[in-house]
Amino acid sequence: MHHSLAYGQESTYCVVHVLLAVLYYKSGHYQAAMDHCNQVLKQTACKQFGVRCIGAEYLPQIDENVVVVFGLVLLYEQVQQKALYPGVCSQQDSGKPAFAIELLACYLYSNCPNVANSKSINLAQYQRHLLESKRPLLSDVLLFKRMKLQLDECPAMPTASVGPYDGNKPTASHSVDTSLLVTTLELVALEKLITYRQMMVRELHSEQFPVLNEFEALYAYRCGLFEDCLEMCRNHVSMLLRVCFPLSQRCTALAYPQYVSPLDGELLSLFGIIRLLQPAWFLLFLQFPEYESISVLTFSLYLMVQCQKKLRKGLLHESLQLCRFCHENVFPAGDKEHFLDRLILKLTYRSLKLYIDDPAHQSTHCR
Numbered sequence: 001m002h003h004s005l006a007y008g009q010e011s012t013y014c015v016v017h018v019l020l021a022v023l024y025y026k027s028g029h030y031q032a033a034m035d036h037c038n039q040v041l042k043q044t045a046c047k048q049f050g051v052r053c054i055g056a057e058y059l060p061q062i063d064e065n066v067v068v069v070f071g072l073v074l075l076y077e078q079v080q081q082k083a084l085y086p087g088v089c090s091q092q093d094s095g096k097p098a099f100a101i102e103l104l105a106c107y108l109y110s111n112c113p114n115v116a117n118s119k120s121i122n123l124a125q126y127q128r129h130l131l132e133s134k135r136p137l138l139s140d141v142l143l144f145k146r147m148k149l150q151l152d153e154c155p156a157m158p159t160a161s162v163g164p165y166d167g168n169k170p171t172a173s174h175s176v177d178t179s180l181l182v183t184t185l186e187l188v189a190l191e192k193l194i195t196y197r198q199m200m201v202r203e204l205h206s207e208q209f210p211v212l213n214e215f216e217a218l219y220a221y222r223c224g225l226f227e228d229c230l231e232m233c234r235n236h237v238s239m240l241l242r243v244c245f246p247l248s249q250r251c252t253a254l255a256y257p258q259y260v261s262p263l264d265g266e267l268l269s270l271f272g273i274i275r276l277l278q279p280a281w282f283l284l285f286l287q288f289p290e291y292e293s294i295s296v297l298t299f300s301l302y303l304m305v306q307c308q309k310k311l312r313k314g315l316l317h318e319s320l321q322l323c324r325f326c327h328e329n330v331f332p333a334g335d336k337e338h339f340l341d342r343l344i345l346k347l348t349y350r351s352l353k354l355y356i357d358d359p360a361h362q363s364t365h366c367r
Contacts, residue, residue, distance in 0.1 A: 021037045054101050065143060069143045100133060100140050218262060230307035251295075305323070320353060
């Protein structure tokens, strides 16, 4: 606004164009992003009126490369100012990382999937603009170097085709669908956890002290083996209640986000809400140490109910009564240690009750 008032609106054209390019780039509208980048590279107002840089505080999180570069620059400045040269100002007047507007436009243009030019050609043009720059910033050099390293590591990386941008037509994202990869990695992790837990099961399990490999039950559930998971959990719940030792085993709930990731349904939503309310889990446990784990009995009941709903069969009313019995008799109301167990049992009971009362389920069950 200061530049616009002092030098006229033309002085801010390049800034507006590069911000629009960033927004289109993030939303997957690569052709529109490239058009705005071309406008920046054609403008002479940046050099004429002295608008050279745009700070990190004015930019959204563009991509991983930009985040890494800003992190390195901030780390470098902290080391330089506090360890090497205390009191010496950094290269940017504001002391915050920034990009030259023209070079940021070059980066966005070079990183857009383009059927006309290859990545190497775009990178060569990016390098030419960097060499022609009189005072390139450290962040500009690092961003170019990081992109060049990625191109050297993946020289044959395929690029997605880019069609003309239509503001009225929703455009599908060009990003790779990683859901299958994430699911595969979670299953592999569960296989490792099964092996680890099985050692403890062999050492501790007995009729008087029943132990369940909860990761094995969760693995069966995630693989769609609902019959196996249901039988496993139902047998364990019956054994725990029969020996009157239901609180013998506990499993990690919120202590590590990695254990929450393979879950689904209402339990994942519950933990997600808790994490939104308290993103720093270690602060949560300082305030509520009882949230660190839940009983395997609670976890088994939850999986058992989920499997029954997936299979659309089973003694649902008995499971409903079982959830209520455990909530009222197994976990005392005044014991803070089992607050999370009682909360999950309430959630499981409510979910199953709504499922039983659903007219669609009743008609399916009658058929």
